[in-house]
Amino acid sequence: MVGGLDFGVVRDNLPYFFLGRYPKGPLGGVALTLYLAVVSLVLSFLGGLFLGLLSVSRNRLIKWGSTTVIQTIRGMPLLMVIFWMFFLLPALLGGGMTADWTIITALTLFTSAYMSEIVRAGILGIPKGQMEAAVSTGLSHKQAMTHIILPQALRNMIPSFVNQFVSMIKDTSLAFIVGVSELTHVATQMNNRTMLYPTEIFLFIAVIYFIMCFAFTELSRWLERRSAWRKSI
Amino acid sequence: MNYRFDWAIVTSGKYFDWIVSGLYVTIKLSVVSIALSFLVGLVIAMMRMSHVRPVRWFAHGYLEFFRNTPLLVQIFFWYFGSYKILPQAVNDWMVRQDFEFAAAVIALTIYTSAFIAEDIRSGVRSIPKEQMEAARSAGFSYVRSMRYIILPQAVRLTIPPLINQFLNLMKNSSLAMTIGVAELMYQARQVESYTFKGFEAFSAATLVYLALSFLITGLMTLYDKKVLQPIKGH
Numbered sequence: 001m002v003g004g005l006d007f008g009v010v011r012d013n014l015p016y017f018f019l020g021r022y023p024k025g026p027l028g029g030v031a032l033t034l035y036l037a038v039v040s041l042v043l044s045f046l047g048g049l050f051l052g053l054l055s056v057s058r059n060r061l062i063k064w065g066s067t068t069v070i071q072t073i074r075g076m077p078l079l080m081v082i083f084w085m086f087f088l089l090p091a092l093l094g095g096g097m098t099a100d101w102t103i104i105t106a107l108t109l110f111t112s113a114y115m116s117e118i119v120r121a122g123i124l125g126i127p128k129g130q131m132e133a134a135v136s137t138g139l140s141h142k143q144a145m146t147h148i149i150l151p152q153a154l155r156n157m158i159p160s161f162v163n164q165f166v167s168m169i170k171d172t173s174l175a176f177i178v179g180v181s182e183l184t185h186v187a188t189q190m191n192n193r194t195m196l197y198p199t200e201i202f203l204f205i206a207v208i209y210f211i212m213c214f215a216f217t218e219l220s221r222w223l224e225r226r227s228a229w230r231k232s233i
Numbered sequence: 234m235n236y237r238f239d240w241a242i243v244t245s246g247k248y249f250d251w252i253v254s255g256l257y258v259t260i261k262l263s264v265v266s267i268a269l270s271f272l273v274g275l276v277i278a279m280m281r282m283s284h285v286r287p288v289r290w291f292a293h294g295y296l297e298f299f300r301n302t303p304l305l306v307q308i309f310f311w312y313f314g315s316y317k318i319l320p321q322a323v324n325d326w327m328v329r330q331d332f333e334f335a336a337a338v339i340a341l342t343i344y345t346s347a348f349i350a351e352d353i354r355s356g357v358r359s360i361p362k363e364q365m366e367a368a369r370s371a372g373f374s375y376v377r378s379m380r381y382i383i384l385p386q387a388v389r390l391t392i393p394p395l396i397n398q399f400l401n402l403m404k405n406s407s408l409a410m411t412i413g414v415a416e417l418m419y420q421a422r423q424v425e426s427y428t429f430k431g432f433e434a435f436s437a438a439t440l441v442y443l444a445l446s447f448l449i450t451g452l453m454t455l456y457d458k459k460v461l462q463p464i465k466g467h
Contacts, residue, residue, distance in 0.1 A: 005317060075446035077407040079418055080439055087431045091236075166301065173303035177411060184306060191313060199314035206302045206310060213301035 009197040010204045013190060017205070020181050028181035030208060036100070036172045036182060040107035041165050047108055048115020053145075055120050066116075073113035078171055082106040086178055103175045111168060118160045122153035156227070162220035166213045173209070183208065239430055243437040248424045252437050255420030259445075262334070262416055263403045266341040270402070271395065273342060274349030279379070281354055292350070299347040305408050307344055312336040312412045337409035345402050349395065356391035357383055389460070396453045403445055417441060 010017070020028015027035070054066035073081065085106040089097050097105075126149050134144035176185040187205045191198050242248045280292035299307070312333070316324050327335050360383050368378035410419035421438035425431040 003318075072443065075443045076439060077404040077418065077442060079407045079410070080435070080442060083418075083422070083435055084439075087435060170301075170303040173305040174408075176305065184303065184309075187306075188309070191309075199310075199317040202306060202310040202314045206306050209303055209306060210298055210301045214297060217297075217301055 005200050005203075006197065007200050007204065009190070009194050010200055016190070017183065017186055017208070020186060026181070029186045030183050030212075032100075032180070033169065033172050033182040034212075036104060036107065036175060036180070037165065037168045040104050040111065040172075041161075041168050043104065043108040044111035044115050044164070044168070045161065047112030048119050051112055051116035052119025052123065055116060056123050058141075070113045070116050073110060074117075078106070078110050078174055079177070081110045082174060082178065085109070099175075099178055099180050103172075103178060103180050107168065107171060110171070111164060114167075115161075115164060118157050118164070119153070122157040122160075123149060125156060126153050159220045159224040159227070162216055162223060166216045166220070169209065169213055169216070236432070238433065239428075240433055242428055242430055243424065243433045248428065248434070251420045251424055252417070252434075252441065255415060255417035255438075256441055258334075258414065258416040259403065259406055262337060262341070262406045262409060262414065263399065266338050266345060266406070267399050267402055269338065269342040270345035270349050270398070273346035274353055277346060277350035278353035278357070281350060282357065296347050296350055299343055300351075304340065304344045304405055305411065308337060308340040308408055308412060311340045315339075333409070333412050333414045336412060337406070337414050341402060341406060341409075344405070345398055348401075349398055352394040352398065353387065353391050356387035356394075359390060360386050389464070392456055393453055393461070396449060396456065400446060400449045403449065404442070407442075 016029065018030045020026065020032060022028065022031070051066055051070055054062050055070060057063045057066070082103065085102050089102055089105065130148055130152075131141075131144055134148040135141065139147070172182055173184040175182050176188060179185065181189075183205055187201050191201050194201075243252060277292050277295055280288050281296065283289050283292070315336070319327075364382055364386075365378055368382040369375070373381065406416060407418040409416050410422065413419070415423075417438055421434045424434040424437075428434070
């Protein structure tokens with residue numbers, strides 16, 4: 001008992017909070033939250049890189065097209081993107097997609113739009129002279145981009161990517177709405193079953209989320225300080 | 234695909250009215266929450282810069298905890314779980330209100346205020362330190378220097394990030410549907426389940442969200458052009 005709260009329900013169900021019904025059933029809880037976040041982040045990185053490169057293209061049509069897509073996704077709530085995916089993907093693919101992968105698709109699409117802005121800012125942050133120098137030594141625009149600009153830009157973007165991972169962990173909680181049994185879903189199930197301990201259950205998962213997110217927030221700050229220090233010497 | 238589009242259901246009649254009423258609730262939720270978030274954020278930012286250590290620590294803990302926890306979990310906490318930790322009088326008051334709406338406002342306010350506090354703090358920090366020193370040596374107390382010298386300048390610089398937070402808040406308010414607040418997203422789902430016309434219902438809601446987003450972004454551009462650029466120019 002802590003301040004009139006009874007955390008017994010949490011203690012008795014710890015494995016359920018962390019692993020879901022695994023090993024007797026599918027993986028859930030914290031493990032699934034991290035799995036969804038990591039897979040979606042890796043895919044979003046690729047998506048963001050692709051959209052970001054399109055948005056700094058010298059071809060106007062490609063530039064405007066990609067910017068429109070990016071701004072449209074950024075103008076929508078994540079929940080809207082999730083509902084669209086759950087509605088459209090079965091219609092387009094004729095079913096066969098699991099709920100896990102549908103939510104990963106939605107998270108990837110949504111986060112790619114935000115990632116692309118980081119990529120774009122990173123590329124535009126590299127002084128113009130670098131591209132000119134690279135091209136004048138005989139590299140093509142594409143070669144200069146892949147060998148000179150991107151390696152520098154990506155290094156500067158690392159803290160922002162880590163921050164994006166924090167948002168991603170928080171965003172995976174929305175998977176609960178479509179019945180994917182990650183941490184928030186596990187908690188609501190537990191709450192529905194026991195009825196008496198909502199305060200304890202939601203406080204507990206809030207702390208779990210906080211530990212995960214705060215660790216990465218601190219990592220991002222540390223990386224930022226380190227890169228600032230490197231630039232200063 | 235043999236899906237028959239029926240756009241008429243969302244452009245007029247009963248379902249159109251539902252979408253409009255959802256829009257109204259979304260706007261009400263966002264406006265009430267942003268106003269409260271600004272006030273709470275201002276207080277937390279001042280506490281974060283306080284010279285009294287425990288006050289500073291409290292504000293720091295508040296910021297880190299609420300920024301690093303999903304909004305959805307916070308909504309559930311205030312809706313399902315807050316009754317055990319709040320005083321009885323507050324519980325009674327909340328039940329007499331529209332409880333879902335009140336819980337959503339509390340969650341959105343606390344979540345957003347943590348972000349706004351950081352925006353205000355970086356606004357204050359961008360005002361040169363000498364201004365505070367000059368104000369103090371002219372005989373202003375710390376609080377009065379803040380009130381009359383620093384904050385009026387800092388708030389002007391904080392408005393663009395604040396508008397950005399308003400944009401986020403407006404989109405985040407869609408999560409209130411999970412506890413039954415009949416905002417735009419909720420109504421779109423409602424129309425879908427009554428008519429099986431999900432494509433039309435979601436399209437209508439998407440267009441409304443996009444219109445709101447572009448309106449708010451436009452406001453930011455306008456502010457930058459009309460207010461900030463002239464100041465920087467001189």
